[in-house]
Amino acid sequence: MLQNDGTAPIAASFAGALLRPNEPVPQDITSHHGAGLIERYNVYRNNVTVSLINAVASIYPAVQRITGEDFFRAMARFYIRAHPPRSPLLFAYGREFPDFIEAYEYASSMPWLADVARIERAWLDAYHAADAAHLAPDMLSEIAPEGLGALRFRPHPATRILRSAYPAVTIFSMNHNGGEVSAVEDRPEDALVTRRDDEVMVTHLDSGAADFLQALIAGETLGTAAALGLEANPNLDLSRLIAVALDAGAFSSLDMETSHD
Amino acid sequence: MSNSMGMQNNLADRADAVRFPHYAVAGQAGTSFKPEHLPAILAASDRCGFFEVHAENYMGAGGPPHRALERIRQDYPVSIHGVCMSLGGPQPLDPDHLQRFKALVDRYEPAMISEHLAWSTHDDIFYNDLLPLPYNEATLTHVCDHVDQMQSVIGRRIFLENPSTYVAFTDTTMAEVDFIREIARRTGCGLLLDVNNVFVSAANHGFSALDYLKDFPLESVEQIHLAGHAEQEDGAGEKLLIDSHDRPVADAVWQLYEIVLSRRGPVPTLIEWDSELPDWPVLRAEARAAQAILDRHSDTGGLRDAAE
Numbered sequence: 099m100l101q102n103d104g105t106a107p108i109a110a111s112f113a114g115a116l117l118r119p120n121e122p123v124p125q126d127i128t129s130h131h132g133a134g135l136i137e138r139y140n141v142y143r144n145n146v147t148v149s150l151i152n153a154v155a156s157i158y159p160a161v162q163r164i165t166g167e168d169f170f171r172a173m174a175r176f177y178i179r180a181h182p183p184r185s186p187l188l189f190a191y192g193r194e195f196p197d198f199i200e201a202y203e204y205a206s207s208m209p210w211l212a213d214v215a216r217i218e219r220a221w222l223d224a225y226h227a228a229d230a231a232h233l234a235p236d237m238l239s240e241i242a243p244e245g246l247g248a249l250r251f252r253p254h255p256a257t258r259i260l261r262s263a264y265p266a267v268t269i270f271s272m273n274h275n276g277g278e279v280s281a282v283e284d285r286p287e288d289a290l291v292t293r294r295d296d297e298v299m300v301t302h303l304d305s306g307a308a309d310f311l312q313a314l315i316a317g318e319t320l321g322t323a324a325a326l327g328l329e330a331n332p333n334l335d336l337s338r339l340i341a342v343a344l345d346a347g348a349f350s351s352l353d354m355e356t357s358h359d
Numbered sequence: 360m361s362n363s364m365g366m367q368n369n370l371a372d373r374a375d376a377v378r379f380p381h382y383a384v385a386g387q388a389g390t391s392f393k394p395e396h397l398p399a400i401l402a403a404s405d406r407c408g409f410f411e412v413h414a415e416n417y418m419g420a421g422g423p424p425h426r427a428l429e430r431i432r433q434d435y436p437v438s439i440h441g442v443c444m445s446l447g448g449p450q451p452l453d454p455d456h457l458q459r460f461k462a463l464v465d466r467y468e469p470a471m472i473s474e475h476l477a478w479s480t481h482d483d484i485f486y487n488d489l490l491p492l493p494y495n496e497a498t499l500t501h502v503c504d505h506v507d508q509m510q511s512v513i514g515r516r517i518f519l520e521n522p523s524t525y526v527a528f529t530d531t532t533m534a535e536v537d538f539i540r541e542i543a544r545r546t547g548c549g550l551l552l553d554v555n556n557v558f559v560s561a562a563n564h565g566f567s568a569l570d571y572l573k574d575f576p577l578e579s580v581e582q583i584h585l586a587g588h589a590e591q592e593d594g595a596g597e598k599l600l601i602d603s604h605d606r607p608v609a610d611a612v613w614q615l616y617e618i619v620l621s622r623r624g625p626v627p628t629l630i631e632w633d634s635e636l637p638d639w640p641v642l643r644a645e646a647r648a649a650q651a652i653l654d655r656h657s658d659t660g661g662l663r664d665a666a667e
C-alpha cells in the first residue's frame with residue numbers, strides 16, 4: 099500500500115538492509131564529505147538491532163538470567179531478524195520467542211526454557227491487560243448451595259493458565275526478580291497468572307487445578323469444571339482452590355444468567 | 360478545550376473529560392517521566408514544571424502504567440510525545456495507531472502533543488528507530504498529508520520535532536529548515552525544536568548550528584528538547600555524534616539554548632533522558648538548570664501557553 103510518488107523505493111531500500119548486516123548500504127545515501135557511509139548507515143542498523151534485542155530482554159528477564167546475557171543476546175539477535183516487530187507496541191512483541199527457543203539448537207539442553215518464556219510473556223500480558231473489578235472472595239457464601247453447580251464465572255482480563263510438562267513454574271519463580279536458585283524436581287507444573295492491586299501474581303497450581311480453572315475461564319459451569327478437575331485429580335481440594343483463585347483476583351464477576359444446559 | 364486550529368473536543372460526549380486539572384506549561388521546564396522516579400517525584404518538596412511520556416508506553420489496555428500516568432497527571436501537566444507514528448514515511452498512517460493515539464489524548468488531556476519528522480515502519484515491519492527521509496517536494500507532500508491527518512484524527516494541534524540524522528540523501532533538494540518551515544505553514548502544526556538534535560546534525564553534516572537556528576522558523580516553536588549525546592567517528596575519521604539521551608546536556612547545547620530563548624522567549628523546555636537513567640535528583644537538577652535560564656528570559660518575547 100505505497101503511495102505512488104516515487105519516494106517509496108527510498109524507504110524500501112533504506113529499510114531493507116537495516117536487519118541484514120551483510121547487504122550493501124542503500125545507494126541513495128550520502129554524507130557531506132562523501133565518505134563514511136557504511137559507519138553512518140550502521141548507526142541506524144545498530145540502533146534498530148540493539149533496541150529490539152533490548153525489547154526482547156525486557157520481556158524475558160528470567161530467560162536471560164538463566165542463559166546468561168551473552169547467550170541471550172545472541173539468541174535474541176537471531177530472533178529479531180527472523181521475527182521483526184509488526185506493531186509499534188513493543189510490550190506486545192516477542193510472541194514467537196518461546197517457539198523460537200524451542201527450535202533453537204543451542205538451547206536444546208534446556209527443554210523447559212520455552213515454557214519459562216511462555217510464563218514471562220503471560221506475565222507481561224497480565225501486566226498490561228484491561229482494568230476490571232475482582233470478584234470478592236465472600237460472594238460465593240451468598241449463593242444458596244443448590245445454585246452453586248450452575249454458576250459461571252467471568253475471568254478478569256489478566257487471568258491466564260499455563261501448563262508445562264516441565265517444572266517451568268518453579269524455575270520461573272526462582273529466576274524472576276533475581277530469586278534464589280536451587281535444585282528442581284523434574285515434574286510437570288501448571289500456573290495461574292493473575293493481576294490484583296496492580297501486582298501480577300504467578301500461582302503454582304496443584305495437579306488437576308488447571309483443568310478446573312481452564313474450564314471455568316472458558317465459561318463452563320462450576321459443576322462441569324469441578325467434574326473435570328476431579329477427573330484429573332480425585333484429591334483436588336476444590337473449595338481451597340476456589341479461595342486461592344478468588345484471592346488472586348482471577349475472576350471479575352459471576353454470570354448470573356443461568357445455564358441453558 | 361479548544362486550540363489554535365479551531366478543532367473542538369466534544370466534551371458532552373465524554374463523561375471523564377474533566378477528570379484532570381488544567382495546568383499551564385508556559386515558561387516551564389520539565390523532564391521525561393520514568394515510572395521508577397514516581398515515588399521520588401511525589402516525595403520531593405519542590406515541583407517540576409511538567410512531564411513528558413512516550414505515547415506508545417501507555418497504549419496498553421490497563422494496569423500499572425496507567426496508574427502511574429494518572430497519578431502524575433493529577434498533579435502535573437503532561438506532554439505526550441509520539442515516537443512511532445511514522446509521519447515521515449511514504450506509507451499511509453496506521454489507522455489503529457491513530458485511534459490509539461486519539462484515545463490517549465482524550466484520556467489524559469495533555470498540555471502538549473508532539474511527533475517526529477522521521478519514519479519507523481516500512482511495509483508492516485516496525486524498526487523502533489527514528490529513520491531519516493530525503494527532503495524534496497514529493498516527501499514534503501506526504502509528510503504534510505500525514506500531519507494533517509494526525510491533527511484531524513486526534514482533534515489537536517501537534518508539534519513536529521526536527522530530527523538527529525547520520526546520513527543525507529542524494530534525492531534531497533531542500534534544506535531541512537525550509538522543509539520544516541513549509542510543513543508548519545501548510546499544516547498549521549507547531550514545532551518542537553530539539554536543540555541537541557540541531558547540534559548533533561550540524562556536526563554530522565558539517566553545517567553551522569547557529570546558521571540553522573538563524574533560519575529556523577522560531578515563531579512556530581512551541582516546545583524545546585534538550586538532551587545528551589555521545590561521540591564516535593565515522594569510517595573517514597570524521598566526528599559522528601549520536602543522539603543517545605543517556606547523559607547530561609552538553610555545554611555547547613546549553614549555549615545554543617540560551618540563544619534560542621533570547622530570540623523566542625521562554626518556551627516550555629524538556630530534558631530528555633531515556634537510557635542510563637540517573638536517580639531523580641540528577642534529572643531534576645538538569646530541569647532546574649533549564650528553569651533558571653527560562654526565568655532569566657521570562658520577559659523576552661511573548662510568553663505563550665502551548666495548551667491554549
Ligand SMILES: [Fe+2]
Pocket residue numbers: 520553584631
Ligand atoms: Fe527530542
